[in-house]
Amino acid sequence: DAGVIQSPRHEVTEMGQEVTLRCKPISGHNSLFWYRQTMMRGLELLIYFNNNVPIDDSGMPEDRFSAKMPNASFSTLKIQPSEPRDSAVYFCASHLSSYNEQFFGPGTRLTVL
Amino acid sequence: TQLLEQSPQFLSIQEGENLTVYCNSSSVFSSLQWYRQEPGEGPVLLVTVVTGGEVKKLKRLTFQFGDARKDSSLHITAAQPGDTGLYLCAGGDYKLSFGAGTTVTVRA
Numbered sequence: 001d002a003g004v005i006q007s008p009r010h011e012v013t014e015m016g017q018e019v020t021l022r023c024k025p026i027s028g029h030n031s032l033f034w035y036r037q038t039m040m041r042g043l044e045l046l047i048y049f050n051n052n053v054p055i056d057d058s059g060m061p062e063d064r065f066s067a068k069m070p071n072a073s074f075s076t077l078k079i080q081p082s083e084p085r086d087s088a089v090y091f092c093a094s095h096l097s098s099y100n101e102q103f104f105g106p107g108t109r110l111t112v113l
Numbered sequence: 114t115q116l117l118e119q120s121p122q123f124l125s126i127q128e129g130e131n132l133t134v135y136c137n138s139s140s141v142f143s144s145l146q147w148y149r150q151e152p153g154e155g156p157v158l159l160v161t162v163v164t165g166g167e168v169k170k171l172k173r174l175t176f177q178f179g180d181a182r183k184d185s186s187l188h189i190t191a192a193q194p195g196d197t198g199l200y201l202c203a204g205g206d207y208k209l210s211f212g213a214g215t216t217v218t219v220r221a
Contacts, residue, residue, distance in 0.1 A: 004155075043156070043201065043211040056208060091155050100144065100207065104155030 002026075004105035006092050012111045018080040021108045023092030024073055033102060034067055034077050035091040043091070049075065082112045116140070117202055117212035125218040129191055134215045136202035137184045143206055145185045147176055150199040150214070159187075192219045 005024040013019055025032045033048040047057040049069045057067070064083070069075040079086055089109050093102040120135045136145070144163045148156035160169050162178035162185060169176045173196075175188040189196055197219050203209040 042213040045208060045210075048208065093155070100205070100209065101146065101158050101161060102209065104157070106153070107155050 004092055004094055004103055006090075006105035006108050008108060009106060010109045010111075012113065013082055014113050015083055016081045017112075018078065019082045019086075019110060019112075021077045021090050021092075021110070023075045023077070023105060025075070025092070025094030026103055027073070029094035029096055029103070030072065031095050032069060032075050033093040033095075034075070035093065035104075036088045037091060037107070038088045046077070079110075082110075084112045086110060087112050117204055117210055119200075119202060119212035119215050121215060122213070123216045123218075125220065126192055128193055128219055128221050132189050132192055132217065134187045134200050134217070135184070136186070136212055138204065139183065140204075141182050142204035143182070145178060145182075145202060145204045146209070147185070147187055148201040148203060148211075150201060151197075156199075156201055189217075192217075194219045194221050 004026055007022045031050045034046040035043050036046055037043045046059045047067045048055055052069045065079055067077045087110055089107045091104050091107045093104045095102045117136055117138050124132055126132050144161055146161045147159045149159055150156040160176045162176055165180045165182045167178045173190045177186045199214045199216050201211050201214045203211045
């Protein structure tokens with residue numbers, strides 16, 4: 001199994017630009033999570049999906065952030081417009097709903113100038 | 114949100130020494146997980162503990178879940194440079210809460 005796949009691995013953009021992060025979960029996993037990691041705040045859950053349906057988006061910082069999961073094998077996290085304080089490493093994780101062990105992707109390091 | 118506090122925040126030891134990392138909460142958890150994260154990578158699950166008082170061993174790593182299921186510890190015996198990384202504890206039923214982590218550096 002290829003594991004959770006994220007793209008891009010690195011993204012540098014200017015303030016105000018739209019950023020789209022992508023994730024392919026492990027095949028057969030029906031829950032997907034988006035996290036953000038910074039030195040100051042650690043690993044924070046932004047949103048999670050179960051069977052492609054958003055279950056809890058209470059961690060999404062503001063309306064500039066949105067996430068979709070159009071099918072079981074793909075999800076996006078979009079930031080529009082981006083701001084320097086959005087700079088962080090964004091992780092996607094997936095798991096089987098019967099267990100709570102989560103499998104993380106390698107992350108996308110986002111830098112907003 | 115259930116809060117998990119990890120200590121110490123940083124730990125630097127010489128190869129061959131032992132170390133212990135702690136994870137504490139005021140909340141009861143049905144299970145608790147330990148992850149290790151290396152630079153530039155995502156966290157990787159090491160172990161899940163479920164039963165109060167449970168002890169699990171993974172080679173030189175020993176994990177313990179407190180009797181009241183509010184705390185856990187990770188003990189590494191004879192640490193090696195390959196053990197260097199950020200150790201995270203996480204708890205929760207479906208939505209995990211992560212501690213801030215302990216950065217462990219093992220010097221050769």
